Amino acid sequence: MGNFIRDNLNKDGVDRRGFLQCMAWAGTGMLYVMKGGILSSLPIGSAVTEAAQMSKMTGVDFSFIQISDSHVGFSKEANPDVTATLQVAVDRINSAAARPDFLLHTGDISQLSKASEFDTAEQVLKGANAGKIFYVPGEHDVLTDDGKQYMDRFGRDTNGKGYYSFDHKGVHFIGLVNVLNLKAGGLGSLGSEQLEWLERDVKHLKTSTPIIVFAHIPLWSIYPDWGWGTDDSAQALGYLKRFGSVSVLNGHIHQVMQKVEGNITFHTALSTAFPQPAPGTAPSPGPMKVPADQLRNMLGIAHVNFVQGKHSLAVVDSPLASA
Amino acid sequence: MKRKKWNIAVSTTILSAAIIMGLSSPRMAVRAESKSAPGTQVKIDNFSFGPDLTIPAGTTVTWTNNDDVPHVVASDTKIFKSNALDTDDHFSYTFTKPGTYLYYCMIHPKMTAKVVVQ
Numbered sequence: 119m120g121n122f123i124r125d126n127l128n129k130d131g132v133d134r135r136g137f138l139q140c141m142a143w144a145g146t147g148m149l150y151v152m153k154g155g156i157l158s159s160l161p162i163g164s165a166v167t168e169a170a171q172m173s174k175m176t177g178v179d180f181s182f183i184q185i186s187d188s189h190v191g192f193s194k195e196a197n198p199d200v201t202a203t204l205q206v207a208v209d210r211i212n213s214a215a216a217r218p219d220f221l222l223h224t225g226d227i228s229q230l231s232k233a234s235e236f237d238t239a240e241q242v243l244k245g246a247n248a249g250k251i252f253y254v255p256g257e258h259d260v261l262t263d264d265g266k267q268y269m270d271r272f273g274r275d276t277n278g279k280g281y282y283s284f285d286h287k288g289v290h291f292i293g294l295v296n297v298l299n300l301k302a303g304g305l306g307s308l309g310s311e312q313l314e315w316l317e318r319d320v321k322h323l324k325t326s327t328p329i330i331v332f333a334h335i336p337l338w339s340i341y342p343d344w345g346w347g348t349d350d351s352a353q354a355l356g357y358l359k360r361f362g363s364v365s366v367l368n369g370h371i372h373q374v375m376q377k378v379e380g381n382i383t384f385h386t387a388l389s390t391a392f393p394q395p396a397p398g399t400a401p402s403p404g405p406m407k408v409p410a411d412q413l414r415n416m417l418g419i420a421h422v423n424f425v426q427g428k429h430s431l432a433v434v435d436s437p438l439a440s441a
Numbered sequence: 442m443k444r445k446k447w448n449i450a451v452s453t454t455i456l457s458a459a460i461i462m463g464l465s466s467p468r469m470a471v472r473a474e475s476k477s478a479p480g481t482q483v484k485i486d487n488f489s490f491g492p493d494l495t496i497p498a499g500t501t502v503t504w505t506n507n508d509d510v511p512h513v514v515a516s517d518t519k520i521f522k523s524n525a526l527d528t529d530d531h532f533s534y535t536f537t538k539p540g541t542y543l544y545y546c547m548i549h550p551k552m553t554a555k556v557v558v559q
Contacts, residue, residue: 194509194528195509196509229511230511230525230527231525257548257549258511258548261511261513261524261525261548262524262525297548300547300548300550301517301550302517302543302544302545302550302553303545303550303551303553304550304551305550305551342551343551344488344551345549345550345551401487402487402488402489402508403488404487404488404508404509404510405509405510
């Protein structure tokens with residue numbers, strides 16, 4: 119179990135060795151800073167200070183926020199009011215020192231792909247003081263009609279496929295879909311059509327272009343027994359190997375984990391709805407029921423500062439409960 | 442062993458008879474179905490399906506989702522496919538033809554199981 123940080127409530131913060139070995143479980147917020155492929159981390163107490171410093175640092179070009187797994191429509195014991203916790207996430211975004219340029223939502227916006235759930239989520243997220251919101255679907259968003267409703271709402275600019283890329287201040291962002299056409303016995307899947315598109319999409323880019331990939335299911339193998347991985351992610355990452363700085367942001371597992379593999383940093387975000395257990399610590403990855411007063415410490419948002427030129431990416435995972 | 446084989450032979454004959462009757466009289470076939478093959482339940486718990494089933498043709502299988510997350514029951518060849526089953530939702534399918542049916546959860550594809558219809 120040396121690979122896991124179960125809790126970051128103690129004052130000495132993160133076990134760096136365990137962190138670099140693979141994974142970090144954070145019940146509370148942490149600051150992650152990547153510089154030249156080397157990660158360092160700080161406990162939440164100083165993370166807030168550090169984040170504020172970083173956002174004021176000259177050279178910080180922009181920041182954005184990742185939110186994930188809102189599951190609007192879920193109403194079970196683990197969190198009977200997921201709309202309220204999504205609203206808290208939005209409030210936190212609005213009270214951040216630096217206004218993010220945009221939001222990334224890494225999927226599971228809804229619980230059951232219902233129109234009313236999407237409506238509520240959009241309504242709440244509209245209140246966020248950020249430019250645009252970029253989405254990728256989670257499996258909960260494509261439960262009916264192979265995701266047509268999701269595509270109609272959120273994928274209009276993506277040729278109906280849901281995957282797309284855009285450039286922002288010198289950084290190339292790629293949103294991928296790995297929740298459709300899943301094969302029996304398999305994991306998340308990108309599919310050959312999307313992989314071909316990705317290869318073409320990055321072909322023209324200089325190797326110095328920083329790349330940020332976001333998708334719902336982790337693009338690295340976290341725990342295949344629970345489906346926490348993507349079958350053909352190695353091929354996708356193969357197209358990105360030549361780039362100097364690649365960051366992969368995922369959701370799906372409702373907890374913070376990080377890994378560094380060569381020039382690629384992987385990061386998963388907290389959910390705004392309910393926590394899920396650490397890999398293998400429960401019979402299944404279903405919603406984790408925690409005492410009400412602890413719930414908001416286990417939900418959150420990730421605020422990402424991008425430092426142009428140095429290729430540094432600082433990801434601050436903030437719990438919904440104020441630190 | 443001999444006796445078992447004989448039983449299978451007899452039941453195949455009965456099945457054939459039922460199918461022939463079914464062709465001429467659909468109503469009778471329905472009655473025969475419910476009489477010879479009571480419904481069978483499969484529970485979905487902790488991201489897994491209840492045990493694999495071996496059932497006679499004509500059996501209706503009902504899946505019930507006991508998890509806090511939705512699941513979608515689908516055969517790997519899409520012979521049958523449920524809607525998204527929320528907690529306590531059911532889905533039923535009647536297996537009329539003998540064969541081995543592999544199925545999985547379309548959104549949690551690690552969840553797999555099978556139904557063998559004799």
